[in-house]
Amino acid sequence: MIHAAIKQVQRYKGWFGTAGGMCIIAGVYLGLVGSPPDYYQGEVVRIMYVHVPLAHTSLLGYSVLFASSLWYLWKRDPIVDNMCHAAASLSAFFTAGALLTGSIWAKPTWNTWWTWDARLVSFAVLFLILTGYLMLRTFIDDPEREARFAAVLAIVGFVDLPIIHFSVEWWRTLHQPLSISMRGVSISKDLLVPLIIMGIGFSVLFFYMLMVRTQMLYLANLLNAKKGRLLSHAHLSKAEP
Amino acid sequence: MTGFYLRWGGLLVVAAILAFLVARNYERNLANLTPEDLLADPPSRAVRVLGLVRGGTLTGDQASGRLRFDLSGTRETLTVQYDGPPMENLRELKTLVVVGRWDPSARTFRAHDIALVTNYGFVVGAYLVGLVPLALFLFTMERKVGLLHHEIKQSKLYEPEMMDA
Amino acid sequence: MIAVRGLQVSKSYGHFQVLRDLSFEIATGECYALFGPNGSGKTTLLRILATLHRPSTGRFEIMGHDGVTEREAVRSNLLLLAHGSYLYDELNAVENLRFAMAMRGASPTDRQIKLALDHAGIGAFADMKIRQFSAGMKKRLALAKAVLVRPQVLLLDEPYTSLDEAGMGMMNRFIRDIVKEGAAVLMTTHDRAKSAEVAHRAGVLSKDVLRPLTLDDLRTNDLF
């Protein structure tokens, strides 16, 4: 059932890639050319169009990781574990991108590469959790156990994220308020259009990358299983006198 | 795999076009001239000139938005007549960018806007750091998938195994 | 009645397939001796049956309970004596037995514990820490645990190693006892003579295939 569904989605994944890529291209054009500079931040505000979507996509990636980890513990299907692994790698990648672009943004805005600001610290901790997750996976030989432990770590980490964020926020708040908040749009419309287009583009592209990477891990497993079967045949025929 | 390389080739072309558009936009609307550049070869279109407001030359009323000051580069100095929205934070000895046209007859720069000095290196750097590794990552991933497909076809995985027993 | 039933049990560790499509049945009141070359997957099979690992594919039942979905029921019916003695070094023999029984939700009386220790011939060492036990004594204490638990399905991984002649005798006596009471015993071993004393059936696991043996094979022929 899961395999059939995933196969069905995989068939149309090219459209995701195309749509995501086109959104991002349009977003880059709008962000760099087609939008006015911000009144306060000037041209530097253009970094926001790539930084904020990266950050959101990394959180989206962790949410997908959380959901698929729960799914794995429920169904124990190896392809779901491939999806967890893929989501974690991608989320780690996007988190690193968000940290780097955030750092580049911080330099002209606050004249420092790094501040101990709540969101930056939360993202750094998120990055540490994800790299810990990826490290954990390399240290386990039995793939079943690897999948199980990784899923548990992902779930525990996900529950911890809001607590980490709150604690760090209480601990130190120097940051400007969130660019898009629930209380009202504090950002002008001209700036919002490229931001939303980039956000959609990154999210769609994330799902495309997720599918590609899941497929990659799945195929690699398939090939290894084949090699393993050949190997155990060789081993057993050697045991035969 | 041919389709794969075609797709990425196409993406590369689009990226090149995008880079060209961005660079042209920068040249047209965002690049700064120094007072030396301006005096050496006065352009007729609107330009942006970067310089330092010379001490003791700022005259006019900040609130009204009609100001006159000297903007100096490394060697040359030009007179700027600013006529635009009121500026709150204009003061002497400040580095800024004036946007406007050079009036050769009055040997005055008629500015209609004053912009902040920005380092575009940061913007370009952030876009490159954000997007290039992403593309490379996706490229290697897709390539790996293609190679794995190929290898699986080669290893005849879907054919029944030879059981020796 | 079928006590242990395996249906096409397979297990791969990563890329290495250890068991492939193994099907077998062991009835209550039966002792099955499993032979096989090193690395043929005997221990893995026992560990799967003891619910330590999930089978990669296939399923198995212990006393009619499914080995994956009804683990709690399987576990309370079953005992595995493996290479590790499952004893805590800092506790003495009696405390270890009490702890092990408490984990199974039972609280044996002093008298029951003493009987079990005597049955395994280590009544004299009841107050000694496990740290000072030899390998053979640990094995005997594991036997005492089995005596206390009296499981319906007993899985034995190399029960005779590091036991002395008297110890092996006690082991066999206990196996005969509980088989008579209707328990099923599955043992892996290399000791043909000792296992022939108690086994009703035997088989060789080699190259992913379980080949039945006659008891005469055990006494005379080369097995693998």
Add this chain to the structure above:
Amino acid sequence: MIFFRVIQWVVWKDLISEVRSRETISSMFFFALIVILVFSFSFSMDQQAARELISGIIWVAFAFTGIIGLGKSFSAELQNDCLEFLQMSPAPKGAVYLGKVAANVVFMVTVEVILFPMFVIFFNLDVVEELPLLLLIFLLGTLGLSTVGTLFSAMTVQIRAREVMLPILLLPLAVPVMIAAVEATRGALNGNPMALYRHWLELLAVFDVVFTVVSFWAFEFIMDS
């Protein structure tokens, strides 16, 4: 109730093993002593600096000794394959988890109670009125570390490179515990009014409750294939 009896027996087993061998507590204690010494060499502190830094130092020492204790808690189960015994015993896994957490909290709090007077002496602290409050903070913080820590200890003991992986996995997740515990301890040591750092205590309590529940549930997946 089998559930509570299993908790009792696991705690009893861990405590009595510890009383007889004294391995965990002594290694934790001496490690913590060395941490204190290294810190006092690294910062030459006057009274003022000590006030600012001491709560951080206390919790760094507690966290690292805690990691030693947590690691030992399950690596001790590797002797004679006892971990497998726990995995395949019919005892409820949640009860084993709670028993282990309780034992770990007892070890860690014991070490902390022995260590704290040394901090007081070495760094000239003035703590007499705040002792019950400090004890509460230590208890909440230690509980927070050991709820997640016990889960990860059971996880890392079953993998390669386990000594490295426990802190790598635990410390990022324990960020809220560390921040809250350090801030609350600083507040208490400086004699600030309770209202100023009450929210840190609440955060600790929330963390403890949330992760007791989550880890209790997750432990089953760690111990059971």
